[in-house]
Amino acid sequence: MVKEVGMIGLGRMGMGMSQRLLKHKIRVVAYNRSSDKVNAIARKGAVGSSSVSDLISKLKSKRKVVWLMLPAGKVTDDMIKRLLKELGKGDIIINGANSLYKNAERHDKLCKQKGIVFFDIGVSGGTHGLKNGYTLMIGGNKKLFREIEPLCKALAPRKGYGYFGPAGSGHFVKSVHNIIEYVYLEGIAEGVELLDNFKHDIDLAKATEVWGPASVINSWLIDLTTKALRRKDFKKIKPDIGSVTIKELEETRKSVKGYAPAFGVAVKVRKDKSKKFTLGKRVIAAVRNEFGGHKVRK
Amino acid sequence: MVKEVGMIGLGRMGMGMSQRLLKHKIRVVAYNRSSDKVNAIARKGAVGSSSVSDLISKLKSKRKVVWLMLPAGKVTDDMIKRLLKELGKGDIIINGANSLYKNAERHDKLCKQKGIVFFDIGVSGGTHGLKNGYTLMIGGNKKLFREIEPLCKALAPRKGYGYFGPAGSGHFVKSVHNIIEYVYLEGIAEGVELLDNFKHDIDLAKATEVWGPASVINSWLIDLTTKALRRKDFKKIKPDIGSVTIKELEETRKSVKGYAPAFGVAVKVRKDKSKKFTLGKRVIAAVRNEFGGHKVRK
Numbered sequence: 001m002v003k004e005v006g007m008i009g010l011g012r013m014g015m016g017m018s019q020r021l022l023k024h025k026i027r028v029v030a031y032n033r034s035s036d037k038v039n040a041i042a043r044k045g046a047v048g049s050s051s052v053s054d055l056i057s058k059l060k061s062k063r064k065v066v067w068l069m070l071p072a073g074k075v076t077d078d079m080i081k082r083l084l085k086e087l088g089k090g091d092i093i094i095n096g097a098n099s100l101y102k103n104a105e106r107h108d109k110l111c112k113q114k115g116i117v118f119f120d121i122g123v124s125g126g127t128h129g130l131k132n133g134y135t136l137m138i139g140g141n142k143k144l145f146r147e148i149e150p151l152c153k154a155l156a157p158r159k160g161y162g163y164f165g166p167a168g169s170g171h172f173v174k175s176v177h178n179i180i181e182y183v184y185l186e187g188i189a190e191g192v193e194l195l196d197n198f199k200h201d202i203d204l205a206k207a208t209e210v211w212g213p214a215s216v217i218n219s220w221l222i223d224l225t226t227k228a229l230r231r232k233d234f235k236k237i238k239p240d241i242g243s244v245t246i247k248e249l250e251e252t253r254k255s256v257k258g259y260a261p262a263f264g265v266a267v268k269v270r271k272d273k274s275k276k277f278t279l280g281k282r283v284i285a286a287v288r289n290e291f292g293g294h295k296v297r298k
Numbered sequence: 299m300v301k302e303v304g305m306i307g308l309g310r311m312g313m314g315m316s317q318r319l320l321k322h323k324i325r326v327v328a329y330n331r332s333s334d335k336v337n338a339i340a341r342k343g344a345v346g347s348s349s350v351s352d353l354i355s356k357l358k359s360k361r362k363v364v365w366l367m368l369p370a371g372k373v374t375d376d377m378i379k380r381l382l383k384e385l386g387k388g389d390i391i392i393n394g395a396n397s398l399y400k401n402a403e404r405h406d407k408l409c410k411q412k413g414i415v416f417f418d419i420g421v422s423g424g425t426h427g428l429k430n431g432y433t434l435m436i437g438g439n440k441k442l443f444r445e446i447e448p449l450c451k452a453l454a455p456r457k458g459y460g461y462f463g464p465a466g467s468g469h470f471v472k473s474v475h476n477i478i479e480y481v482y483l484e485g486i487a488e489g490v491e492l493l494d495n496f497k498h499d500i501d502l503a504k505a506t507e508v509w510g511p512a513s514v515i516n517s518w519l520i521d522l523t524t525k526a527l528r529r530k531d532f533k534k535i536k537p538d539i540g541s542v543t544i545k546e547l548e549e550t551r552k553s554v555k556g557y558a559p560a561f562g563v564a565v566k567v568r569k570d571k572s573k574k575f576t577l578g579k580r581v582i583a584a585v586r587n588e589f590g591g592h593k594v595r596k
Binding site: 124125126128129132133134135136137156157158159160161162164165166168169172173176177179180181182183184186187188190191193194195197198199200201202203206207209210211212213214215216217218219220221222252253256257258259260261262263264265266268269276277280291292 | 422423424426427430431432433434435454455456457458459460462463464466467470471474475477478479480481482484485486488489491492493495496497498499500501504505507508509510511512513514515516517518519520550551554555556557558559560561562563564566567574575578589590
């Protein structure tokens, strides 16, 4: 079983995950295009590397494991092609970035041709994952999943990871998670707008705050809404919801012929650039910033 | 400040609330149309009463407080009219049942004519409130709110109650809470259906379970979905969502000219009696049963 990982991509997610792995005594060899982030994680105990080849050479396990946390699309595709040239038979590639599940099926095929093992792992928890743990939704080879399970145990909170099926299943379950997230945020946005439209002045943050501890809708997103509404700069936040995942989620929905009209509404609202529903959109933008560090415009 | 309450209506909510009040050293005088429930709560330390007059006569405080947990509509209306005849100036009536905020405004006016103080308090937490506390959303006289605050402290979890404004504000905030609840449940239902439509078999309960501890959508309703999906009788539950609150929530939304399209979708799904979206509807029915004890049909 693996007690070591090569982490490629030290953005908000990859950096936090590396730190959590190190805390749980996993050896992390890290690589990132810009070396400042490599130096930062090296100071916290990781082994830094200056190139992909360097990273691979520094992995000591018989079965090398490389975990990608790169932007989806060409960057990830190119990295997987490169790794296929440099890794050996039986080694493992994990793609942890948000990606359409069909890409995972394609990557799995490419890997199989070279005798390399592929896993797609959806990761949720945002910038809070370092402290609370990262939820992991895993697809790939069931038998070999046990090999990478120590990494999952280190990253996830108790009962916070699961193996779901062949390659693609992990990213599929993550996409469905994101679809529900869209609907949750849309529900909160509609609720906050309704409160604001009432004839008496309602303290919006107090409403979401009292919903926090024990109401039927108590949830992390409600707690983050309270934080967002209490930001001093809240009213300056532009109601632009920059979501890179919309296209991927719409494709996912279509490919399984799913009936998901509330998700459809949430997508429409995110795409709408009109002045309508300004407060609602601002709430969505601000809460996304709270959980994921997604940039807000002012 | 009040350390005593007359509780009228010992259904799922009133019974649990009475127990929680007793645990927090509040004196409870209880009345219910059927005496078996009065006897049950008397065994737990409440003072039983055989009629409304009997209940009022057994309240010792200078300022008597009566809390109603009756079905909304005629039952509540009639009870308030009756109490107005029997209570004295300065006494307090609290309506804690789900009700359109405009009714609270009407009740408040009736009470004012008799010098009686009215509060509308929305209560959330379902059958779990006894253990976790009840979320309270309070409307009414701001100054006199302090008088009933000890009751709120006893019922609610920490930071789980709030005063929101003049009569009507409490039930309004509760209605918005319920609107968000509709959207949350619709999102979960759409997600579970999508998971079920995937080409590989996904363990539905495992998916919602791993989302529980730390994913972005972690929430009480997700945890209850896991429980619902694991019920032995889950597949026997009819996809009928019996919601008594639909009309009231639609009226609330219309009255504030709110833009709430995802809520609109959720309402449409609840009203739809076709075979479409069977699993999704079954999930909603089963989760409502988990949190509120709302009956499911088999």
